[in-house]
Structures are given as structure tokens and as C-alpha cells.
Amino acid sequence: MSGRPAPVVLPPSLRAWLGPIAALAALVVVVLGVLYGDDRKPGTVDAWVGAAVDGAGPSWRHVALAMDFLGEPAGSATLVVAAVTGCLLLRRPRAAVFAVAGTGLTVGTATLIKSLVGRTIHGDNLSYPSGHTAFLTALSLVVALLVTGRLGLGRAAGTLLVCAAALVAGGAMGWAQVALGAHYPTDVLGGWCTALAVTSATAWLVDRTADWLVDRMADAGRWERR
Template structure:
């Protein structure tokens, strides 16, 4: 699977549309909650009590939250890269590193721009933890789609379902621990949905050009 595109061709149109809608959602939510320091109406409807999780579920939330902290995130990324390389999918390994870095980078840059805060002025929109975990889940789902040979509809469904499960798990932990409002979590989820497909397209484009260059050089040497 060395030369297999990390973004399956049957999914490109669907994920391109989803990425565009996700980017729009990130912008709209950012504008709506810019400079706010209180939960919005949607936040109160979803989770009236931010930070209300209690033992033993608090321990589960803390363990989940750790996966978005530097040490936990690094361990997850290393495991994902190793898995991709074992499956001989170098493009997916590159996407893990570049995609996750860009996703977290975008989320980090958006925080001071939006200026939404929670608890003692901590910048909260969008949720970087949710963005990171969702980004990794998307890469794993794209890899699985390739391995299973799924078509456009099945592959898209698998990608979205995987991203939803991962984002919901981390989002629950972030809201339950009082680190984020529900709409922060949604913003982080959408950030990953916007960044990863675009990054996958770029990774494939660069890899294809490099492969063409190597093939062209080989043909010239044979002459």
C-alpha cells in the first residue's frame, strides 16, 4: 500500500464538502462567541452544569483528558505512526504528524483571535484536545477505508462515525471537567474535520509529484 493515496479518491468530493462546511461552522461559532466568558444558550441546553462529572466517571474523564495532554498526545501520535508504518502506509504516517500538528496549530491560533474564556480567563474556543483526538481518529478512519476498500458512501460514513465517537468522548471529558463549553468542543471537532481532509489532499499531491519525479529520473537513466 506504499503508493496508495491517503485520501481515497471516492471520498474526495464528500470530504471536500464536509471540510468546507466544517470550516464555515468554525468561523460562525467563533464570531458568535467572540469575547464571551459565559455559556451560551446552546451550551446551557446541552450541559446545564459545566464541570459536573463526579467519581467514578471523573476518573474516566481525567484519563480521557490525558490523551490530549502533551505526554498522552505524543504517545498516541507515536503509536499511530508506528501502526501506519507497520501497515506500509507512509502517507498515512506523514498525515498523522502533519495533520495533527496543523489541526492543533489552527486551534491554538484561533483561541486568542476569538477570545472566548472560561474559569479565570482561560481561552476556550475551540477545544484543542477535541481537535487533536478527532484529527487522529480521522487519519485512522481514512486508513481503514483504504484497507477495507470502501466506496464513497461507506467510506464517508465510516470516517464521520469514527470522528464522531472520538470527538464525543473527548468532548464529554472536556465539558465534564469544566475545561470547555459544549460549543468549544463542537468548534474543535469541526476544526479537525476542516483541516485533515485538506492536509490529506496536500500530502497526496506532494507524494504523487515526488513519485513522478523518481519515476522520471529512473526512465532517463535507462536510456
């Protein structure tokens, strides 16, 4: 038995690009964490961006609240279940595992970084990085990588799709968090970069683990036939 149970979740055409992107994103997370550690107020960039976003009318506030719900436990769980169901219907069990692991590890990492950095907003609410932004960006990356692999997109088209998905999802949720006053803009950037770093690493890890299991099963089958 030499085949794989499902196609890889990290398309070979994107590995050369996503590795450096993930490393750069991780560096940004660390730098911002050092700059704003134990901070209780917005920085210069935060104040400038926040002023530009502030003043959204009631209708836009409803949109922001709807976006925010997607990052809450009920909303995020619904999105992950939908993604897993879609993967299973497409007979992509490895992608289903990736959907759970990618989003779960991203949110877990963001939560851990919050406690380490200690930046707060509105009192003692830990704010860096934005978990809502990290979650939706991670989920968009999972879907984009699945589409890239299923359509067999090349390096340029695949990278464009993945980056566009991350920018749209992260930008939309980031805007909502800043508009609602739940996070500083740099918190949003930190959450977005956390998702880029962790999701890419998780995709590689899922593929390596699945391939290792397949190899062990194949070895076991050969021993049984002897």
C-alpha cells in the same frame, strides 16, 4: 517509474463527500468564532448542555480525566507514535506522514484560532476551539481513512466509517472537556469542526505532495537513462 510509494491517504471514493463536509465544518468554525469572539461566559446553548452534563459522579470523573489525558502532550504524543508505528508496520509510509501532519496541523490551527477569537473560560484561559477535541477527532479521522483505503470500502461504507469515528472520538473527548469544566460545549463543537476541515485538507495535500515527488523522481530517472 510510474508507481506510487504508498496508497493514497484520501480514498477516491470519499473525495466527493469529504470536500463539502470540510467546507461546511470550516464555515461552522468561522461562524462560532464570530459569535463568541472575546466572550467570557457561556451562551444559551452552552448553559443548557452544560447543565445536562454537570453532576457526573466520581467514577465518571475518573473516565473524563482519562480522556483528557489523551489530549495532553504526553498522551497525544503516545497516540501519534502508536499510529505512526502501525502505519509503518503496515508499510504505509504516506499514512505515517499523514498521521503526524494531520494531527499537528489540526492542533496548530486550533491554537491559532484561539488567539484570534479570544474567548476565555476560568479567567484568561483561551477556550475556543477545544484543542483536545480537535486532536482526538483528527487522529480518529486518520485511522478511519487508513482503514477505509486498506479495506477498499466504497463511498457509503467509507463515509459511514469516517463519520462514525469522528463522532465517537469527538463526542467522547467533548463530553470529558465539558464535564471537567475545561471548555464550553460550543468550544467542543468548534474543535470537532476544526479537525474535520483541517484533516481532510491535509489528506489531500499529503497525496498531492507525494504524487508530485514521485513524478519528479520518475522524471529524474528518465533523464539519467538518456
